[in-house]
Amino acid sequence: MARExxxxxxxxxxxxxLGMDLGIRLGVSVAIGLGGGLLLDNWLGTIPLFTLIGMVxxxxxxxxxxxxxxxxxxxR
Amino acid sequence: MAxxxxxxxxxxxxxxxxxxxxxxLSFTNSMVGALLTSVLLGLAAWYITRxxxxxxxxxxxxxxxxxxxxxxxxxxxxxxxxxxxxxILGFFLMILVANWIGLLPGVGTIGIAHIEDGHEVxxxxxxxxxxxxxxxxxxxxxxxxxFVYWGIKAxxxxxxxxxxxxxxxxxxPLMFPINLISEFxxxxxxxxxxxxxxxxxxxxxxxxIALAPILIPAVFLGLEVLFGFVQALVFALLAMTYIATAIAxxxxxxxxxxxxxxxxxxxxxxxxxxxxxx
Numbered sequence: 001m002a003r004e005x006x007x008x009x010x011x012x013x014x015x016x017x018l019g020m021d022l023g024i025r026l027g028v029s030v031a032i033g034l035g036g037g038l039l040l041d042n043w044l045g046t047i048p049l050f051t052l053i054g055m056v057x058x059x060x061x062x063x064x065x066x067x068x069x070x071x072x073x074x075x076r
Numbered sequence: 077m078a079x080x081x082x083x084x085x086x087x088x089x090x091x092x093x094x095x096x097x098x099x100x101l102s103f104t105n106s107m108v109g110a111l112l113t114s115v116l117l118g119l120a121a122w123y124i125t126r127x128x129x130x131x132x133x134x135x136x137x138x139x140x141x142x143x144x145x146x147x148x149x150x151x152x153x154x155x156x157x158x159x160x161x162x163x164i165l166g167f168f169l170m171i172l173v174a175n176w177i178g179l180l181p182g183v184g185t186i187g188i189a190h191i192e193d194g195h196e197v198x199x200x201x202x203x204x205x206x207x208x209x210x211x212x213x214x215x216x217x218x219x220x221x222x223f224v225y226w227g228i229k230a231x232x233x234x235x236x237x238x239x240x241x242x243x244x245x246x247x248x249p250l251m252f253p254i255n256l257i258s259e260f261x262x263x264x265x266x267x268x269x270x271x272x273x274x275x276x277x278x279x280x281x282x283x284x285i286a287l288a289p290i291l292i293p294a295v296f297l298g299l300e301v302l303f304g305f306v307q308a309l310v311f312a313l314l315a316m317t318y319i320a321t322a323i324a325x326x327x328x329x330x331x332x333x334x335x336x337x338x339x340x341x342x343x344x345x346x347x348x349x350x351x352x353x354x
Contacts, residue, residue, distance in 0.1 A: 013313035
């Protein structure tokens with residue numbers, strides 16, 4: 001009897017890989033925002049204005065990242 | 077004396093070490109690792125393409141196995157998979173070989189001795205390329221550029237910018253920098269993860285060899301074989317997902333969310349005509 005053909009492997013990384021990516025990107029997003037703000041502040045001498053703005057934007061980017069990853073994962 | 081020996085054994089520099097310089101350019105030991113990886117892959121490709129047969133032998137099967145595994149995964153990612161399959165395969169094989177080269181005897185241990193701060197330090201001649209941030213960042217930049225390229229190719233530069241600006245338009249001053257940071261986090265995430273894991277593995281092995289040179293390091297060597305494979309797979313699959321997502325987003329750019337949900341429901345419950353066996 002012929003064996004049933006295997007279904008094609010899904011074209012997406014396993015959940016643990018997505019989780020690993022998400023975990024690092026959350027931290028990196030905040031670090032980029034904070035680092036960029038610090039650099040701007042040091043350059044313009046406006047401490048702590050851009051550091052705070054950068055931190056808020058970084059946290060916002062982390063939230064957007066969670067949203068995008070979750071939305072793409074649920075689409076599939 | 078024993079402490080001094082231990083110190084010299086555990087020495088693992090976080091940055092690649094210079095072997096020689098040509099003018100302002102320095103040639104580092106991780107470059108030797110990257111060259112070795114490229115030469116090995118080139119030789120394997122040359123050998124397999126010259127000696128390949130329809131009924132593969134053991135060696136051909138061993139080379140075809142990772143290629144078939146990855147091609148199977150990539151082909152399910154999007155309808156345009158052929159356009160980026162070679163890139164993803166290249167990432168996977170390059171990182172896999174670069175990671176495993178670090179486990180070969182002599183790599184990281186055979187080197188040139190020189191005196192640094194009164195201590196004798198050995199600069200290894202070969203260092204695994206993926207234990208150097210320059211290499212992993214280079215790969216991540218290529219992945220990032222390709223991801224942006226596919227995004228622009230699918231929807232044009234204006235469409236890509238529209239995605240970055242987001243909806244509604246009056247939120248653009250807030251959403252543009254947020255989306256920009258989110259995009260750049262992919263670049264840093266890809267490079268730092270690979271570098272961090274491989275470098276941590278190198279440090280772990282060096283420490284274990286210094287502490288217990290017999291038997292114990294074999295366990296960690298086995299684990300590093302697995303981690304090397306997993307890290308190569310993760311990098312390649314995430315790069316693939318970024319590209320596939322860019323294409324999928326733009327393919328559905330004309331649809332609103334309701335239409336997207338309707339499409340998803342349709343895929344889950346196909347019509348009788350579609351479900352009928354051919």
